[in-house]
Amino acid sequence: MPINPIFNPEGDDKIENRSLWFGNVTNLMQLNDVRYPWAIALYQQMREQFWIPQKLDVTQDVTDYWNLTPEERRGFDGILSYLTFLDSIQTCNIPHLKSCITAPEVALCMAEQTSQEAMHSASYQYMIESIIPAERRNEVYDFWRTDKVLFERCKFVAKLYQNYLDQPSAENYFISLVADYLLEGLYFYNGFIYMYNLASRMLMPGSADIFKLINRDELSHVRLFQRIIPEAMEVLPHSQDLVYELFDAAVSQEIKWSNHIIGNQILGITEASTEQYTKYLANSRLRAIGLEAIYPDEKFKKSPYAHLERFSDTKADGNTKANFFEAGVTSYVMSSGLTGWDEI
Numbered sequence: 001m002p003i004n005p006i007f008n009p010e011g012d013d014k015i016e017n018r019s020l021w022f023g024n025v026t027n028l029m030q031l032n033d034v035r036y037p038w039a040i041a042l043y044q045q046m047r048e049q050f051w052i053p054q055k056l057d058v059t060q061d062v063t064d065y066w067n068l069t070p071e072e073r074r075g076f077d078g079i080l081s082y083l084t085f086l087d088s089i090q091t092c093n094i095p096h097l098k099s100c101i102t103a104p105e106v107a108l109c110m111a112e113q114t115s116q117e118a119m120h121s122a123s124y125q126y127m128i129e130s131i132i133p134a135e136r137r138n139e140v141y142d143f144w145r146t147d148k149v150l151f152e153r154c155k156f157v158a159k160l161y162q163n164y165l166d167q168p169s170a171e172n173y174f175i176s177l178v179a180d181y182l183l184e185g186l187y188f189y190n191g192f193i194y195m196y197n198l199a200s201r202m203l204m205p206g207s208a209d210i211f212k213l214i215n216r217d218e219l220s221h222v223r224l225f226q227r228i229i230p231e232a233m234e235v236l237p238h239s240q241d242l243v244y245e246l247f248d249a250a251v252s253q254e255i256k257w258s259n260h261i262i263g264n265q266i267l268g269i270t271e272a273s274t275e276q277y278t279k280y281l282a283n284s285r286l287r288a289i290g291l292e293a294i295y296p297d298e299k300f301k302k303s304p305y306a307h308l309e310r311f312s313d314t315k316a317d318g319n320t321k322a323n324f325f326e327a328g329v330t331s332y333v334m335s336s337g338l339t340g341w342d343e344i
Helices: 038-050 061-066 070-100 104-131 136-143 150-164 171-185 189-200 204-233 240-261 273-288 306-312
Strands: none
Touching: 038 061, 038 104, 061 104, 070 104, 070 136, 070 150, 070 171, 070 240, 104 136, 104 171, 104 204, 104 306, 136 306, 150 171, 150 240, 150 306, 171 204, 171 240, 171 273, 189 306, 204 273, 240 273
16 A cells, blocks of 8 residues: 655645545645545544543542452453553554545544544553552553463454555555454443443442543544445455454454453343344444444344443433444533533
């Protein structure tokens, strides 16, 4: 894939000649008139979502951590370790994808995504350092090294990105885009649900507040790639069968990991509900990019966690919320305005 020059004085920034890839642009941010107005709206929304984790109070979580069962603590620790990995590699990978984008308004969204991913990693570090006792922190940071299932999970996710760096073909670029969509749209959500499950039982409310803000950021990233991938399918070499294979492999990996770290040991979460939820999400993400659902069974057409999804919306008006995982962002409340889980 061609990488944009730092500056191309012979470029053409006319919007009628602009494209997501393969355009001849100056590489200046000419944003007074754009071909993809949805990208400007999304960028503005992403900027309005700015927050910092240190504004969230996790004082109660320090006490609650020791009120968790050993299995719940293991789940909390393992999920933090896994999500730290996900956002870390996103921070590294997004600039590689962005370097080929020739529509500056879309590149703007990806630059903001990179910033948000880095801040998410800092948020996990804030939680680990604030909540988890000092003698346990190294175990959490190194959990990806010591847990064989998580280690294989991390290698599986990273390999799809690394393949493009090793062989930067258009096809591998497309695969990397799909891998990014899978990470943003599938891999985080069993972890989010776990945190909302604890919050629904009045446990770890500060952590859940942080996670619902991360959750909202991730939805904007999902929406970005739901715009990018259909265009990629029009211009980049790819196999639709391979897309389905990537989704099916990702679902299997996500179910295996979630059952390993959560399983049937957490009140309100079972191996059956994890399978249903993961396949429901996969179907939803495929339909959003114009492809058929991969799991036709009727039970995979709905979420088993509808009662928990309400926790992901920071809107404080008490009205019935739309399904967070299907709808666009309806509002944003700055972190300083969050009053805790009593507002739900």
